[in-house]
Amino acid sequence: MKVILKNLTKKFPNRNKKIKEDVVAVDNFDFEIPDGKLIGLLGPSGCGKSTTLNMISGLEKPTSGRIFFGDDDVTDLPAEHRGVGLVFQNYALYPHLTVRQNIIFPLQNLKGDKKMTMDAMNAKADEVAKLVQIGEYMDRRPSELSGGQQQRVAIARALVKTPRVLLLDEPLSNLDARLRLQTREEIKRIQRETGVTTIFVTHDQEEAMSISDMIVVMKDGRLMQMDKPQTVYDDPKNFFVAKFLGTPAINTFDGEVKSEKLYLGDSAVLNVPGVKDGPVYVGIRPEGFIPDENGPMECDLSAVEVMGRDTSIVSTHPAMTVVAIRSIILSENRPDATGNKVRFSLKPYKVLLFDKTTEERIYFDIK
Amino acid sequence: MKKLSSLKGWLYLLPAILFLGFFMVYPLIDVVMYSFEEGYNFASQSHFGYGLYNFKYVLHDPYFLQAVKNTFIIVIITVPLSTGIALLISLGLNSIKPLKELYQTVYFLPYVTNTLAVGLVFMILFKKTAYSEGLVNLLLNSLGMSSVDFIDGPYWAKIFVMCFYTIWVVMPFKILILTSALAGVKKDYYNAARVDGTSKCRIFYKITLPMISPMIFYLVITGFIGAFKAYADEVAIFGTNLNAAGMNTIVGYVYDMLYGNSGGYPSYASAASLILFAIVFTITVINLLISKKNVQY
Numbered sequence: 001m002k003v004i005l006k007n008l009t010k011k012f013p014n015r016n017k018k019i020k021e022d023v024v025a026v027d028n029f030d031f032e033i034p035d036g037k038l039i040g041l042l043g044p045s046g047c048g049k050s051t052t053l054n055m056i057s058g059l060e061k062p063t064s065g066r067i068f069f070g071d072d073d074v075t076d077l078p079a080e081h082r083g084v085g086l087v088f089q090n091y092a093l094y095p096h097l098t099v100r101q102n103i104i105f106p107l108q109n110l111k112g113d114k115k116m117t118m119d120a121m122n123a124k125a126d127e128v129a130k131l132v133q134i135g136e137y138m139d140r141r142p143s144e145l146s147g148g149q150q151q152r153v154a155i156a157r158a159l160v161k162t163p164r165v166l167l168l169d170e171p172l173s174n175l176d177a178r179l180r181l182q183t184r185e186e187i188k189r190i191q192r193e194t195g196v197t198t199i200f201v202t203h204d205q206e207e208a209m210s211i212s213d214m215i216v217v218m219k220d221g222r223l224m225q226m227d228k229p230q231t232v233y234d235d236p237k238n239f240f241v242a243k244f245l246g247t248p249a250i251n252t253f254d255g256e257v258k259s260e261k262l263y264l265g266d267s268a269v270l271n272v273p274g275v276k277d278g279p280v281y282v283g284i285r286p287e288g289f290i291p292d293e294n295g296p297m298e299c300d301l302s303a304v305e306v307m308g309r310d311t312s313i314v315s316t317h318p319a320m321t322v323v324a325i326r327s328i329i330l331s332e333n334r335p336d337a338t339g340n341k342v343r344f345s346l347k348p349y350k351v352l353l354f355d356k357t358t359e360e361r362i363y364f365d366i367k
Numbered sequence: 368m369k370k371l372s373s374l375k376g377w378l379y380l381l382p383a384i385l386f387l388g389f390f391m392v393y394p395l396i397d398v399v400m401y402s403f404e405e406g407y408n409f410a411s412q413s414h415f416g417y418g419l420y421n422f423k424y425v426l427h428d429p430y431f432l433q434a435v436k437n438t439f440i441i442v443i444i445t446v447p448l449s450t451g452i453a454l455l456i457s458l459g460l461n462s463i464k465p466l467k468e469l470y471q472t473v474y475f476l477p478y479v480t481n482t483l484a485v486g487l488v489f490m491i492l493f494k495k496t497a498y499s500e501g502l503v504n505l506l507l508n509s510l511g512m513s514s515v516d517f518i519d520g521p522y523w524a525k526i527f528v529m530c531f532y533t534i535w536v537v538m539p540f541k542i543l544i545l546t547s548a549l550a551g552v553k554k555d556y557y558n559a560a561r562v563d564g565t566s567k568c569r570i571f572y573k574i575t576l577p578m579i580s581p582m583i584f585y586l587v588i589t590g591f592i593g594a595f596k597a598y599a600d601e602v603a604i605f606g607t608n609l610n611a612a613g614m615n616t617i618v619g620y621v622y623d624m625l626y627g628n629s630g631g632y633p634s635y636a637s638a639a640s641l642i643l644f645a646i647v648f649t650i651t652v653i654n655l656l657i658s659k660k661n662v663q664y
Binding site for chain 1: 553555556558559560561562563564565566569573574577578580
């Protein structure tokens with residue numbers, strides 16, 4: 001099922017009653033989610049991700065704008081008629097019911113000609129339980145399950161009614177690191193097997209990058225960029241997206257373009273054909289540095305951290321706007337860093353320029 | 368070394384042990400002793416022998432039987448009613464936003480009001496005097512019904528006032544506990560249920576009620592115990608001569624046997640209080656067994 005959001009806006013009245021102006025949680029949101037894809041809604045906390053999800057689920061009413069599932073306008077439909085499955089961050093499994101009772105709970109709500117017999121409900125429950133691999137725990141209570149298992153029960157409960165859209169609110173944040181890795185693969189697999197359009201909210205970029213077909217990056221209720229994970233990383237549309245994605249984070253500098261050359265501090269570090277003169281924000285990905293004795297960029301070396309396959313060189317540069325520059329290189333290319341200076345040349349496609357006022361990306365020709 | 372530290376432990380426990388020993392254990396043993404001492408003479412502090420006569424006497428005393436009957440009626444009527452009404456009010460309080468705090472305060476007022484003061488208010492509401500019929504009677508009259516003497520009149524009227532009063536007095540605490548229990552149910556459960564299209568009724572029976580069931584059982588158990596120990600409320604309405612009013616309770620009977628006009632019989636009082644203990648104990652055990660079966664998490 002395709003999900004389309006049209007000019008979706010949500011305003012909340014300000015808590016501070018003296019301020020008349022409303023708080024805009026989601027601002028003119030406009031995007032289309034293709035059928036059967038897994039979409040990651042990514043953004044820092046408080047950027048309106050969960051509000052967006054709640055509006056899609058119907059728990060929250062948008063201030064303006066429309067929501068479509070396929071061709072159906074569901075904006076005015078109450079949550080129960082939208083056919084969504086919702087998984088909460090803390091799972092919200094009913095503690096007094098067994099796993100089976102939890103899973104069939106939504107089915108027992110069906111009325112009229114949709115009403116199912118107990119046998120049919122149990123069969124359906126067994127089917128989804130098998131899909132999420134919790135078949136052996138059907139008679140346990142949620143408190144007797146691990147976090148990962150509880151998460152899967154929650155997904156099973158959301159899937160049992162064969163929803164048109166599956167929504168996951170921070171599905172992995174309550175799990176420990178190892179389970180998180182496992183569970184996200186699991187979510188991907190379940191999504192592939194069911195083919196249900198899935199939207200999940202996360203503030204963890206790695207999570208979003210690793211399993212999403214598409215990432216929607218949000219900031220302050222506005223859509224920053226929506227694209228395939230790799231594209232969002234390689235080709236960020238603005239400074240925020242560049243800074244938000246990537247671990248270690250992108251190294252940022254205050255730079256200046258003079259006669260199609262990029263200056264960091266006093267030295268020209270890169271040719272940037274086609275860019276007008278003027279100050280710019282510069283972002284260089286950690287993997288964009290090549291240790292080079294004759295390289296144009298000179299940095300003060302702070303530390304060399306060996307991590308096996310990779311080596312990370314921590315250094316400083318007068319023009320930087322981060323605490324330290326971190327560059328990642330393959331360990332075999334590690335320079336003999338004996339002095340307190342290190343020189344780099346740069347990979348042009350890992351250097352990103354942004355306008356100082358609009359923070360929009362400035363493209364240059366890469367030869 | 369080990370011995371020393373265990374001695375130290377006992378030393379720390381000593382104040383509590385002494386205190387509980389003097390004021391709880393010793394009197395308890397004493398009560399049991401009293402209850403078996405036959406023909407105890409208060410003046411000479413002597414008795415003839417030991418036996419079950421005190422129990423036999425108490426169990427055949429019409430005043431005691433009346434007290435047991437009254438107590439049971441109060442328990443059976445007030446505990447379920449007060450808990451049920453408190454639950455309804457809490458649900459209401461939980462679902463409104465404006466004026467919620469005002470209502471909460473209003474509903475809590477009886478809790479901080481003195482029992483006797485409340486009793487006085489009830490007298491004004493219900494008592495017929497030479498000068499006035501009482502507010503309730505005025506109301507009944509205006510509806511075309513004849514006056515009822517609630518304080519000195521027929522038994523059912525007195526029981527009605529008694530139960531009304533008891534419910535009114537115990538309700539604030541129950542509302543307080545239940546509103547906080549309801550507020551403690553995570554919103555996500557309701558949201559999950561809403562997305563799944565659960566009807567309001569089903570949400571209440573399948574989610575809200577089980578979630579707050581531990582608190583409900585707590586209220587029922589303490590409610591039972593409290594109602595079995597009712598006494599002060601009766602005095603507040605019907606005065607100190609409860610036997611004459613036919614409104615005595617078990618605790619009232621115990622008090623009368625000790626200090627009342629027919630007082631000076633600690634043996635009978637002890638026997639009666641042991642009987643009360645047995646009743647409360649049995650009921651509480653039954654309650655706990657039921658709650659273990661139904662409160663499932």
